[in-house]
Amino acid sequence: MTITAADPLASVRADFPILGTKAGGRPLVYLDSAASSQKPRQVIDAVRHFYERDNANIHRGVYGLSVRATEAYDAARAAVARYLGAAHPHEIIFTRGTTEAINLVAQSYARPRLRAGDEILITGMEHHSNIVPWQLVAEQTGAVLRVAPVTDAGELVVEELAALLGERTKLVALAHVSNALGTVNPVAKVIELAHARGIPVLLDGAQAAPHLPLDVQALGADFFACSSHKMFGPTGIGVLYGREALLDAMPPYQGGGDMIASVSFEKSTWAPLPAKFEAGTPHIAGAVGLGAAVGYIERLGREAIAAHEHALLEYATARVREIPGLRVVGTAAEKASVLSFVIEDIHPHDIGTILDASGICIRAGHHCAQPLMRRLGVAATARASFAAYNTTADADALVEGLRQVRAVFA
Amino acid sequence: MATMSELYQSVILDHNRSPRNYRRMEGADRKAQGNNPLCGDQLTVWLKLGPDGTIEDVSFLGSGCAISKASASMMTAAVKGKRRDEVIALFDQFHALVTGAPTAEAPPLGKLAVFGGVAEFPIRVKCASLSWHALKAALEHPDAVVTTDTDASHQPGA
Numbered sequence: 245m246t247i248t249a250a251d252p253l254a255s256v257r258a259d260f261p262i263l264g265t266k267a268g269g270r271p272l273v274y275l276d277s278a279a280s281s282q283k284p285r286q287v288i289d290a291v292r293h294f295y296e297r298d299n300a301n302i303h304r305g306v307y308g309l310s311v312r313a314t315e316a317y318d319a320a321r322a323a324v325a326r327y328l329g330a331a332h333p334h335e336i337i338f339t340r341g342t343t344e345a346i347n348l349v350a351q352s353y354a355r356p357r358l359r360a361g362d363e364i365l366i367t368g369m370e371h372h373s374n375i376v377p378w379q380l381v382a383e384q385t386g387a388v389l390r391v392a393p394v395t396d397a398g399e400l401v402v403e404e405l406a407a408l409l410g411e412r413t414k415l416v417a418l419a420h421v422s423n424a425l426g427t428v429n430p431v432a433k434v435i436e437l438a439h440a441r442g443i444p445v446l447l448d449g450a451q452a453a454p455h456l457p458l459d460v461q462a463l464g465a466d467f468f469a470c471s472s473h474k475m476f477g478p479t480g481i482g483v484l485y486g487r488e489a490l491l492d493a494m495p496p497y498q499g500g501g502d503m504i505a506s507v508s509f510e511k512s513t514w515a516p517l518p519a520k521f522e523a524g525t526p527h528i529a530g531a532v533g534l535g536a537a538v539g540y541i542e543r544l545g546r547e548a549i550a551a552h553e554h555a556l557l558e559y560a561t562a563r564v565r566e567i568p569g570l571r572v573v574g575t576a577a578e579k580a581s582v583l584s585f586v587i588e589d590i591h592p593h594d595i596g597t598i599l600d601a602s603g604i605c606i607r608a609g610h611h612c613a614q615p616l617m618r619r620l621g622v623a624a625t626a627r628a629s630f631a632a633y634n635t636t637a638d639a640d641a642l643v644e645g646l647r648q649v650r651a652v653f654a
Numbered sequence: 655m656a657t658m659s660e661l662y663q664s665v666i667l668d669h670n671r672s673p674r675n676y677r678r679m680e681g682a683d684r685k686a687q688g689n690n691p692l693c694g695d696q697l698t699v700w701l702k703l704g705p706d707g708t709i710e711d712v713s714f715l716g717s718g719c720a721i722s723k724a725s726a727s728m729m730t731a732a733v734k735g736k737r738r739d740e741v742i743a744l745f746d747q748f749h750a751l752v753t754g755a756p757t758a759e760a761p762p763l764g765k766l767a768v769f770g771g772v773a774e775f776p777i778r779v780k781c782a783s784l785s786w787h788a789l790k791a792a793l794e795h796p797d798a799v800v801t802t803d804t805d806a807s808h809q810p811g812a
Contacts, residue, residue: 589671591719593693594662597775601658610694617694623717624694652662653720 253544253552256633259284263633270603273641278423278451278582278629279607280473283537287476290536294529301525303502317528320535321518327538328468328485329459334517335491337484338526342450343373345469345484346417348521349446350377352494353467353486354415360386363412365443367405367429368394368619369422372612374448378417387414394619398425398574406437413438416445420452420468424611424627425574426557426582428456435464444490450474454631455553455580457546460485472530476631477537481530484521491517498523541632549632553581556630560639564628567646573625584611584625587646590653592626598652599645606642660771661778662720669724674731675713686798688716688788690780695722699788707738712789719781725769726785732766738793745786752782 257263260282265272274282300310302317318333325333339345354364364378368391375389382389390413392405400418409416416438421428435445444466452458453470460468467490471482486494496503496514500523505513514520541549560583564570569588587595596608607627610617617623628642679685679700687698697716704710712730716723729748733741748766750757754773772782791798 591723593695593719593778593781594721597661597778598658609692614694623696648658652658653667 253548253632256544257635259286259540260633261285261288267603267605268601273602273604273638273645275628275630275634275638275642276605276607277454277631277634278426278474278627280479281454281476281631282633283478283533284476284540286540287478287533287536291478291529291533294532298532299529302528303519313528316532316535317526320531323535323538324483327458327542328453328470328483329461330485331461332488335485335488337486337491337518337521338531339469339482339484340480340527341471341473341482342448342469343377343471343482345467345482346374346446346448347377347380348484348497349415349417349467349469349486350381352497352521353444353490354378354381354387355384356495358382358385358387358414361412362387362414363390363408363410364388365390365392365405365408365413365416367392367400367418369398369400369425369427369429369613369616370417370419371423371448371450372614373450374417374419375615388412391615392418394616396620397576398422398427398616398620399576400427400429400434402430402433402437405434409438409441409443413441413443416443417448418445419448419450421449421455421580421582422574422613422616423451423582424613424616424625425576425584426451426579426629427574427576428452428578428580430578431465432463439464451580451582454541454549456550466490472534472537475534475537476540477534478527478530481527481534483534488517491521494521496520496523500524502526544632550580552632553630553634556634556636556639557581557583559636560628560630560642563639563643564646566643567650569650570646573620573622581631582627582629584627586622586625587649590649592624594653595626595646595649598649599642602641602645602648604641604645661775663768663771665728665765665768666720666724669727670720673714673723673727675734676715676727677713678715679711679713682711682713684792684796686788686792686795686800688784688791689799689801690718690722690784691801692780693719695719695781695784697722697726697785697788699726699785699792701789701792709733709736709738709741714785714788718784719778721769721772721778721781722784725782728766728768729785729789732764733789741789741793745790748786749783752779 298312300313302314322333446467449470454475468485473479503523573584592608682700683703684701695718702711752772791800
């Protein structure tokens with residue numbers, strides 16, 4: 245694959261100021277977008293513009309500046325609703341990130357409904373943030389966490405997941421795309437199976453949202469969680485999408501200002517969606533930045549991004565296999581953006597340190613997915629992950645860097 | 655920035671390839687597990703103590719990077735036959751070396767001085783010190799688990 249003038253993503257790199265900087269005197273090769281993506285000028289400018297021109301608290305002031313801030317915040321919500329295919333903007337709750345979104349569902353949706361012996365079903369490839377919130381609520385309620393197995397290739401065993409759906413299953417929560425392996429799960433199929441039994445499904449969309457065309461209504465997702473910082477937006481803000489009927493029936497997650505209809509010392513009543521779930525002054529500038537980020541992605545085109553990343557992943561996967569002793573971890577038929585690997589007798593941390601000396605940023609470790617690492621029989625992996633701004637030159641630099649890793653350990 | 659050859663010195667690579675005292679110990683007096691929650695690395699250190707408290711035997715097993723494995727291997731070689739107070743002093747000297755802490759005089763670390771390059775890589779300090787924390791914990795408690803995060807002085811940049 246070569247990047248040609250016809251490639252709609254040919255000029256993308258120029259939008260990301262940090263990609264023009266150096267790391268240890270070498271041009272930066274950023275291959276850790278699954279951990280956090282870099283930010284385009286359009287997002288940085290939107291945040292700057294907000295603070296320089298529109299900054300005030302929202303839903304408070306009668307003055308024009310506060311009205312503008314409120315409009316900017318609401319416009320960001322509408323942009324995210326459109327991006328995810330939500331039926332209504334008020335089905336979009338701004339959170340601190342995917343983690344808080346999942347915790348919100350665990351505490352406000354699951355906790356009041358779960359009885360001792362009820363079950364929450366997850367998969368063996370979940371990020372810790374889609375495991376631990378369920379363990380907490382299981383401890384609080386006496387519910388049980390069940391885990392659908394994963395194959396050696398890193399694919400969900402859908403038949404086994406189906407067999408685990410039972411009378412006591414109250415919620416299914418799974419990654420749309422595995423952060424550690426890049427596996428794209430057959431979420432439409434899982435949702436169909438769960439819905440056939442009346443069980444709602446939460447998708448951890450942290451890795452899907454930046455890379456795949458999404459439509460939560462077409463998928464039938466009941467909840468969808470994602471993080472701004474993995475999709476070219478600011479850190480500290482993320483999204484919970486929830487179907488209106490579910491969100492309406494849930495009690496608030498946190499109490500405070502902006503989430504009430506009225507307060508007295510005897511009883512308070514809650515504001516309608518989405519304010520019910522957004523206690524306190526939110527990350528307004530973050531939301532504005534996220535709104536700019538989804539607009540940016542839409543202008544690039546999600547189909548174009550997915551195609552670009554897919555071709556790059558195939559190219560990089562083939563090239564890293566030139567390295568003696570290298571084994572790709574996660575060989576699912578459907579993958580997005582992530583290339584996890586190990587090299588015989590060389591620990592991923594040593595790979596990461598040596599690549600860093602060449603200006604190449606990768607992740608080394610368990611990727612917050614320790615149960616998956618144990619399932620695959622590795623303590624850790626090295627992970628290169630790709631975004632719209634990566635090119636074959638980045639993959640080539642990775643391969644050259646890995647040759648140097650081998651040379652150090654020769 | 656230090657070069658890769660300063661960090662990955664040949665003696666470190668050798669100990670990584672063929673770690674010394676890399677075995678489970680039957681009939682150990684003390685055992686401690688060291689965990690690095692950041693990366694998931696784990697190792698276990700076993701001790702056999704003499705009547706006067708000297709380390710008669712020491713061994714380890716675990717998974718980790720070249721730095722942590724070589725550090726554990728060289729530690730076992732360095733502390734065998736030493737008294738508890740000598741080992742604690744060595745721990746302090748090693749700690750100062752890998753964190754780049756200024757010391758009044760060059761610590762008499764002998765072969766362990768090859769880990770001096772680690773100070774240039776703050777994120778790898780925990781790798782080099784994991785086995786030492788486990789050893790110290792084993793000396794202080796009969797059956798201990800330590801994590802690198804419990805020691806604030808090992809935060810990156812510290």
